[in-house]
Amino acid sequence: MAANNRRMSGKKGAQVGSGGQRRKGLEGRGPTPPAEMRKKHKANRIANAKAKQAARRPAPRGRGGKGTSEMVVGRNPVVEALREGVPASTLYVQQFIDNDERVREALQLAAERGGINLMEAPRPELDRMTNGLNHQGLVLQVPPYEYAHPEDLVAAAFDEGEDPLIVALDGVTDPRNLGAVVRSVSAFGGHGVVVPERRAAGMTAGAWKTSAGTAARTPVARATNLTRALEAYKKAGVVVVGLAADGEAEVGELEALEGPVVIVVGSEGKGLSRLVGETCDYRVRIPMPGGAESLNAGVAAGVVLYEAARRRS
Numbered sequence: 001m002a003a004n005n006r007r008m009s010g011k012k013g014a015q016v017g018s019g020g021q022r023r024k025g026l027e028g029r030g031p032t033p034p035a036e037m038r039k040k041h042k043a044n045r046i047a048n049a050k051a052k053q054a055a056r057r058p059a060p061r062g063r064g065g066k067g068t069s070e071m072v073v074g075r076n077p078v079v080e081a082l083r084e085g086v087p088a089s090t091l092y093v094q095q096f097i098d099n100d101e102r103v104r105e106a107l108q109l110a111a112e113r114g115g116i117n118l119m120e121a122p123r124p125e126l127d128r129m130t131n132g133l134n135h136q137g138l139v140l141q142v143p144p145y146e147y148a149h150p151e152d153l154v155a156a157a158f159d160e161g162e163d164p165l166i167v168a169l170d171g172v173t174d175p176r177n178l179g180a181v182v183r184s185v186s187a188f189g190g191h192g193v194v195v196p197e198r199r200a201a202g203m204t205a206g207a208w209k210t211s212a213g214t215a216a217r218t219p220v221a222r223a224t225n226l227t228r229a230l231e232a233y234k235k236a237g238v239v240v241v242g243l244a245a246d247g248e249a250e251v252g253e254l255e256a257l258e259g260p261v262v263i264v265v266g267s268e269g270k271g272l273s274r275l276v277g278e279t280c281d282y283r284v285r286i287p288m289p290g291g292a293e294s295l296n297a298g299v300a301a302g303v304v305l306y307e308a309a310r311r312r313s
Contacts, residue, residue: 065197065222066144072205073130075102078138082109085216086208087143090117094126094137106138145203147222150229153192154236154260156219163260164238165308168194170226170276171267172297175201178220179210180298181265186214188305189312193218194262196226227275233262234281240264242272242280243300251284257308265297265304 072081072088079102082088091110097103110116126135157164167185172178178201182193201207202222208215223229230240239256242264251257264280266272271294277283286295286303295303 175207179207184302247285
């Protein structure tokens with residue numbers, strides 16, 4: 001009975017083993033986390049708000065920036081764009097479309113290429129997307145072009161142990177001329193094309209088609225200010241040669257084409273702008289015995305690029 005009274009007594013403390021719980025409770029909890037990681041702390045709320053803002057912020061662009069997305073509209077243009085390898089993200093097909101040869105070819109080309117989403121949409125939706133253009137039930141979405149930075153073209157050439165051969169376009173507004181220049185640069189071993197950011201042709205679907213696929217391997221850089229970009233090239237040891245009808249020398253006489261050079265081509269109507277012309281180290285002309293007043297940008301660039309490639313071979 002006495003033993004039982006001892007068990008029932010009001011003695012403080014645990015009567016049986018605690019399983020180590022009391023000892024664990026006395027152990028330290030480690031270093032205190034920083035304020036921004038502690039819930040209900042002001043710093044934590046600020047950190048969370050910044051994270052949400054960063055998530056909503058658009059992804060950073062390349063050094064040369066991006067163009068704008070574009071819609072190729074109509075059965076023939078869509079098929080031609082797919083044939084020429086124009087980059088595309090989505091092919092929209094009208095619901096209950098009349099399935100002719102062009103529609104079937106567009107679907108087949110998109111499927112063979114891969115990476116192009118096929119979306120079926122009602123006619124009113126396609127009308128809205130194209131602002132009422134005659135889309136004929138086919139719309140191809142072209143993603144924004146990722147431009148290089150002008151400095152990247154020179155750096156890439158020097159990295160390959162080659163003298164830079166670059167074409168810069170001044171006031172050329174026809175995308176087909178840009179595409180033709182890209183094609184010529186690729187054909188004659190050039191390292192890229194530079195275009196101004198404003199009042200100039202960009203890499204649209206039309207430029208891609210005219211380049212005949214060479215735009216996939218020939219970079220196009222975009223300059224915020226073409227004059228400053230040319231001045232930066234000069235500081236890097238690149239000679240700036242401008243094409244002008246009243247140039248002081250003929251293209252065939254210019255030995256500078258054998259080394260690092262950027263060839264500047266102006267618009268067919270106005271030629272080089274004043275500031276760009278003053279920035280050039282040389283202003284040269286293309287002899288034209290046939291009496292033509294001028295050449296378009298694509299042809300003029302091709303002539304000079306051929307001469308540069310001939311001298312370098």
